[in-house]
Amino acid sequence: MTSRNVSRFWEWGKKIICVGRNYADHAKELNNVVPTEPVLFLKTPSAYLTEGSPILIPKYSNSVHHEIELGVVIGKGGTAILQSSAMQHVAGYALCLDMTARDVQDDCKSKGLPWTLAKAFNTSCPVSEFIPKERIPDPGNVKIWLKVNGQMRQNGCTSQMIFSIPFLISYISEIITLEEGDLILTGTPKGVSAVQVHDELHAGIDDVVSMTFKVGRL
Numbered sequence: 001m002t003s004r005n006v007s008r009f010w011e012w013g014k015k016i017i018c019v020g021r022n023y024a025d026h027a028k029e030l031n032n033v034v035p036t037e038p039v040l041f042l043k044t045p046s047a048y049l050t051e052g053s054p055i056l057i058p059k060y061s062n063s064v065h066h067e068i069e070l071g072v073v074i075g076k077g078g079t080a081i082l083q084s085s086a087m088q089h090v091a092g093y094a095l096c097l098d099m100t101a102r103d104v105q106d107d108c109k110s111k112g113l114p115w116t117l118a119k120a121f122n123t124s125c126p127v128s129e130f131i132p133k134e135r136i137p138d139p140g141n142v143k144i145w146l147k148v149n150g151q152m153r154q155n156g157c158t159s160q161m162i163f164s165i166p167f168l169i170s171y172i173s174e175i176i177t178l179e180e181g182d183l184i185l186t187g188t189p190k191g192v193s194a195v196q197v198h199d200e201l202h203a204g205i206d207d208v209v210s211m212t213f214k215v216g217r218l
């Protein structure tokens with residue numbers, strides 16, 4: 001029932017909550033410390049993009065990176081959700097891209113400023129079709145991969161996550177009430193790199209879903 005209702009979650013305009021540095025190999029490739037608590041940031045609903053429309057590099061960036069991530073779509077909202085019941089709040093999943101203006105993020109980091117310009121621009125959250133939760137019985141152990149122009153760039157497994165999906169749902173919901181239709185991006189494995197105009201990004205979760213996006217510029 002729930003999964004049918006939220007199957008076009010990107011049209012609902014709910015929160016997009018992102019977890020950063022949730023894979024040690026990615027934290028290390030950017031010379032970040034491996035966190036002992038989740039790193040959280042937000043995207044706005046105008047960041048959503050579905051297949052058929054291009055990812056648009058903002059005018060103020062010369063280095064937009066792909067980050068392939070497993071997205072968790074909330075079915076039943078809640079505050080201070082217990083880890084033990086967290087999975088009952090999940091409606092399903094989506095494969096997501098956390099497109100990141102890396103040059104802008106580096107600048108924000110050095111100045112101690114928030115990451116909004118680097119992370120939340122329009123088209124910065126391409127998503128696959130909705131995947132009902134029954135189709136991924138163990139979301140803590142699926143392969144997520146991404147190819148750029150046919151070349152494998154990211155090929156990770158969600159078993160490498162530092163903080164598990166139940167832990168993240170519990171942790172986030174203590175701070176921010178989760179609602180039906182919210183999306184949690186669970187972080188990216190290593191292999192991020194800059195995309196160019198006309199690149200084709202092709203990504204998938206095991207044999208469950210795949211998606212393709214072209215890159216353009218504003």
Ligand SMILES: O=C([O-])CC(=O)C(=O)O
Pocket residue numbers: 018019020021022023026027030067098100105186187188
């Ligand atoms: O920008 C970053 O490196 C943090 C992040 O989103 C991730 O690890 O997925």
Ligand SMILES: [Mg+2]
Pocket residue numbers: 018019020067069098187188
């Ligand atoms: Mg990310």
